[in-house]
Amino acid sequence: MTGTLFSQINPPQRLLMGPGPSNTYPRVLRAMAADMLGQFDPEMTSYMNETMALYRDVFMTKNQWTLLINGTARAAIEAALVSLCEPGNKILIINNGRFGLLLSEISERIGAEIVTLDYPWGEVASLEEIEQAIIKHEPHIFACVHGDTSTTTAQPLDGVGEMCRKYNVYSYVDATATLGAMPVATDQWGIDIISAGLQKSMGGPPGCGLITISDRAADFIFSRAHVELGLQDGTQTQSQRSRIKSNYFDLAMIMNYWSEKRLNHHTEATSMLYAAREAACILLEEGLANCFERHRLATTAISEGARAMGLTLFGHDATRMYNVTGIYIPNHIDGEQIRAEMRNRFEIEIGSAFGPLKGKIWRIGTMGHNARPHKVFHTLMAFETVLRRAGLDITPGKAIDAAFAVYEGK
Known part of the structure; x- marks a missing residue:
């Protein structure tokens, strides 16, 4: 048998001045050419720990659970929503652009009850409007996009996290397009989970999701990791919370993999880890x-x-x-x-x-x-x-x- 022979890949050197992806930093490309390591090699796990520390600074947070999700930025979005939202939970979503619609599409597939705050594309919600919607609908989760490239518009988030906690609501923000370009002030905003990607203003290639998770959200997610709970008298009871419906996007399992326990979940995408680490170094060196x-x-x-x-x-x-x-x-x-x-x-x-x-x-x-x-x-x-x-x-x-x-x- 003979196969078709193709020439060596030689793409044109285009200047990518669209809404993403952008051209990758040369340093990041060089880092991706480094040798593979086994996923539990001490050098590899050291790089994982360093990457977590770097992205705490990038996300402007002290969150322990700041790590990578193997897959594009959308993988991190889905991991956040499927792990935080149980079937039947109500989720309040700002619908003012293409990627607000994406949050609804993902939430529908995981069985959430969706309520939307609807605005014309290019408009944003005020803190007061978000609060009124939370009081009215009593959602389990509030979700929005920080900067939606479909509308070139950024949603103000000051005060949102604190308000969500006041009403015992978890908060999620998609910052795929803004991380690295404008402040993503995780701790200042008090947001429970923020996710992003490498391919826009972080100057890396597509294929790596970035995520930071508050202890509050992590505790809830870990509570979904066990179907049975042991009582003090030795008896067993069934957890009232449903098991996370995805294996690959189960944040409880992924967090255990990134913890010192190193419980195997997947084989870390080594070259993407190198890319993410280098992109964060470039950003933080610049300030x-x-x-x-x-x-x-x-x-x-x-x-x-x-x-x-x-x-x-x-x-x-x-x-x-x-x-x-x-x-x-x-x-x-x-x-x-x-x-x-x-x-x-x-x-x-x-x-x-x-x-x-x-x-x-x-x-x-x-x-x-x-x-x-x-x-x-x-x-x-x-x-x-x-x-x-x-x-x-x-x-x-x-x-x-x-x-x-x-x-x-x-």
Whole structure:
């Protein structure tokens, strides 16, 4: 038998300026090329412990249970929800973007009773509105997305965790798109579980979920790990809580694997662990505040460059994410043709949209390794050129001048 022979993989060197994934830090790629280790090798378990410590700083938390979930960012979302939510539990979800809808889709599959706080895409919920919904519906869990790339909008979270605890509600936040770009203040917000991924502003490849779990949430999850409970008189009673319905996403088992017990659950994805560890090192060496400011400046430069070209931004400046900008497509412009020209002429990827925003906006991301002045300038120059060639009346250089003014503080 003869098999088809394929050439060596040689993808184009594109600048990924969409809503994610972003280009990976070269240091992370180099780390991924390191040799494999056995999952219980002392060097390997040492790297696991170091990674937990690093991500406590990244998540701005003291949570013991801060670790990795093998799989994409969605794997961490599902692990959080399936482990925290029993069938029949009520979950209150903010529905204001594609990834709020994803929380509902996952919750439905695990048998939750879903209640939503519904807003137009690009709008956010106030603390008072969240509290009123909690009082009305008495959910077991409150869940939302911190920054939804589908809307380029960030949901304010100050006070949410404290309020949830007041009403004995567990809180979950998906910070896939914001971790590494803007503060994800786990302890300050008092959120029980926050999950994220590597592929956006952390500057790593897709394939690794990141998660931090409060002791309060961990105690509840561990209480679901045992079907039978022993009483002091030696008799047995059936737990009133249902067993976690997933094996792979059972956080109780995963936490035991990451604990000093090292109870086998799966074989840790070694190269992804190396990637996550290196990405965290890069971020913390730069400093959280410096990294957040770098992302904020990059997005502001894109925004002001777009405005200087006469384009209109989607959303509100007060709730705009630090790492992705929504730009309305002018009526007489073919948005997909512009994206194709950016890719084919300049090897730059920018994003389209979906849902109610499909065909209405472009999304330009400034994430991780790409949130840098020269990549912003390169993107704006290409974008301006392509738009002028498509017939838009733009004074050449206005976008770059506006971006320079942002970086020069003018």
